[in-house]
Amino acid sequence: MTYGSLRDFVTLLEERDALVRIRSEVSPALEMTEIVDRVCKGPANANKALLFENVKGRSIPVLLNAYGSAERMAWALGVDSLEDLRTKLSRLIDLRPPTSLGDSVGRGSALLRALRDAGLRPRRAHRAPVHAIVETESPSLDDLPILTCWPKDGGPFITLPQVITRDPLKGTRNVGMYRLQQVDERTLLVHWQRHKGGAEHERIAREAARPNIPAAVVLGGDPAAIWSASAPLPPDIDEYWLAGWLRGRPIPFVDCITQPLQVPANADIIIEGYVDPNEHFPEGPFGDHTGYYTPVAPFPSLHVTAITRREDPIYPATVVGIPPMEDYWMGKATERLFLPLIQLFLPEVVDLAMPAPGVFHNLVIVSIRKRFPGHARKVMHGLWGLALLSLAKAIVVVDDWVDVHDPVLAGWQALGNVDWSHDIVISDGPVDQLDHAAPREAFGGKVGIDATAKLPEEGRTRTWPEVVRMDPDVRERVDAMWKELGLL
Numbered sequence: 001m002t003y004g005s006l007r008d009f010v011t012l013l014e015e016r017d018a019l020v021r022i023r024s025e026v027s028p029a030l031e032m033t034e035i036v037d038r039v040c041k042g043p044a045n046a047n048k049a050l051l052f053e054n055v056k057g058r059s060i061p062v063l064l065n066a067y068g069s070a071e072r073m074a075w076a077l078g079v080d081s082l083e084d085l086r087t088k089l090s091r092l093i094d095l096r097p098p099t100s101l102g103d104s105v106g107r108g109s110a111l112l113r114a115l116r117d118a119g120l121r122p123r124r125a126h127r128a129p130v131h132a133i134v135e136t137e138s139p140s141l142d143d144l145p146i147l148t149c150w151p152k153d154g155g156p157f158i159t160l161p162q163v164i165t166r167d168p169l170k171g172t173r174n175v176g177m178y179r180l181q182q183v184d185e186r187t188l189l190v191h192w193q194r195h196k197g198g199a200e201h202e203r204i205a206r207e208a209a210r211p212n213i214p215a216a217v218v219l220g221g222d223p224a225a226i227w228s229a230s231a232p233l234p235p236d237i238d239e240y241w242l243a244g245w246l247r248g249r250p251i252p253f254v255d256c257i258t259q260p261l262q263v264p265a266n267a268d269i270i271i272e273g274y275v276d277p278n279e280h281f282p283e284g285p286f287g288d289h290t291g292y293y294t295p296v297a298p299f300p301s302l303h304v305t306a307i308t309r310r311e312d313p314i315y316p317a318t319v320v321g322i323p324p325m326e327d328y329w330m331g332k333a334t335e336r337l338f339l340p341l342i343q344l345f346l347p348e349v350v351d352l353a354m355p356a357p358g359v360f361h362n363l364v365i366v367s368i369r370k371r372f373p374g375h376a377r378k379v380m381h382g383l384w385g386l387a388l389l390s391l392a393k394a395i396v397v398v399d400d401w402v403d404v405h406d407p408v409l410a411g412w413q414a415l416g417n418v419d420w421s422h423d424i425v426i427s428d429g430p431v432d433q434l435d436h437a438a439p440r441e442a443f444g445g446k447v448g449i450d451a452t453a454k455l456p457e458e459g460r461t462r463t464w465p466e467v468v469r470m471d472p473d474v475r476e477r478v479d480a481m482w483k484e485l486g487l488l
Helices: 006-015 031-041 070-076 083-090 101-116 197-207 223-228 239-247 326-345 375-384 387-391 407-416 472-485
Strands: 019-022 049-052 062-064 133-135 162-166 173-176 180-184 187-190 213-219 252-255 262-264 269-283 297-309 349-353 364-368 394-399 424-430 443-450
Touching (some): 006 070, 006 223, 070 223, 070 326, 162 197, 173 197, 187 269, 213 262, 223 239, 326 349, 364 375, 375 387, 375 394, 375 443, 387 424
Parallel strands (some): 019 049, 364 394
Antiparallel strands (some): 162 173, 162 213, 180 187, 187 297, 424 443
C-alpha cells in the first residue's frame, strides 16, 4: 500500500475505526502527553491514533499515537501484520546457511545492491505539495505545534522528525530520527548520539574544517518514510531506498529552497537550515523512552533558513516515557524486518524479541538451534558485533522451541535453565548513550545469559531433565472434545 501523504494514512485509520478526532481545545504543553500516555497504557480497544484538531495557540492539527499498535504500525508500512515484514525481506535474500565469512559478506552486499537497484531510488517530482507555502524572510518555529512533553523538559521538542544530512566528503545521505529542542523562533538543538549517522557527519565536517552542515527536518509525508528514519541501516543504504522498497514506489523528491538538499515532495512541513559543527549548547533535560529524564548535555545547533509546508499540513509527533508507548511498536517493526538480516550472519537464530520493558537496548531474547558446546556464547558475541545490537546490555539465549515473545515461557526458561556461577558472560562494551546506569557515558557492563539446555561437553555431570509435555494422542483427543466441554 502506498500513501500519497500523511493525510491518506489518517483517512485509512479513520475508515478502520483506528483513529479518534479530538475537537476539544488541548494544549501541546503537557496536556497532549497526559492524554496519549493514558491511551497507550489503557485498554487495547481504546488504544487508537489521536488527531488533535483544536490545538491551543496553533492552527496546525497534531497526530499522535499513529503507530501505537501492531496493526497500525503494519498498516503504516503497507502490510497486514508485522510478521509480513520478515517474510517480505526473506524473499529478497538467500537465507541458506552461508558457507564462509566471505559468503555472508557477499550476500550482505547483494542485499544492498538489491535495495539500490530495485527501481526504487528516490525520484524528482514535478509537483511539490510541501512547497505550497514558503517562508524564507522570517520563518518562525513558533508557528508549529511543537510539544512540551514532560514537566521538567528543557523546552518544546520535535519528536518525530526525519533529519536529513549528507556526508561532507562522500555526499551520501543519512536520514535520522533525532529529537530537536526548540531554543527560539529560528534555532533548534539536534540530539544525535555519537553512534548515529548525523553525529558522524558532524565529526567529519569538523575535521575537514567545514563551516556548516546543510540540514533539513522533514515532518510528515508517507508513514514508511517517517519510520525509515528510525531504521538502523548501514551507512551505504539510503533510508529512503528502504522506504521506497516498503511502499513499492520511489519517494518523490524536490530541491530545498535555501539548502543544497533534496526532501520528500509529499511531506507536510520542511524546516531547512544548517548545523554548525563547532557550536554546541546545553540540550535537555528530556523525558526519554527509557522512562527517565536525559540530563543536560552539549549538542549542536541547527539554524533555520526556511520553513515550507502543504496547504493542509498535519504535524506528526510521538510521546516517549515509561513503557509501553508508541515507540515500542516502531521498534517491533524494526525487530521483525531485520530478523532475516541477523539470520544471514547467524543462521542458527530462530527468532528474536526486544520486550517493551527493555526499551530496545536493555534486553534481547533470542532462540537458537543449539548444535555444539558454547553455541549460546557464540551467538551472544555475534549479536554484540552486529550494528546497533552492539549496544544491547543483556542478551538471553534460549532453545529453538521457546517462544521468545511469550514472557512467561521465556522467563521460565531463563530462570530455570541457568546456573548463575557458570552460565553468565560479563563484559564491557559500548552501550546506549541514554543509559544512565553506565558509570561512563556510552560505555558500560553487559551480560549474556545462556538459558539453553546444557550439553555434557559443557561441564555438566548431571543428566539434563526432559521438559514436561503431554502425549500427542491425548492432546488430539482433547482437541476433538473441546467444544463439548463448554470451556470456550
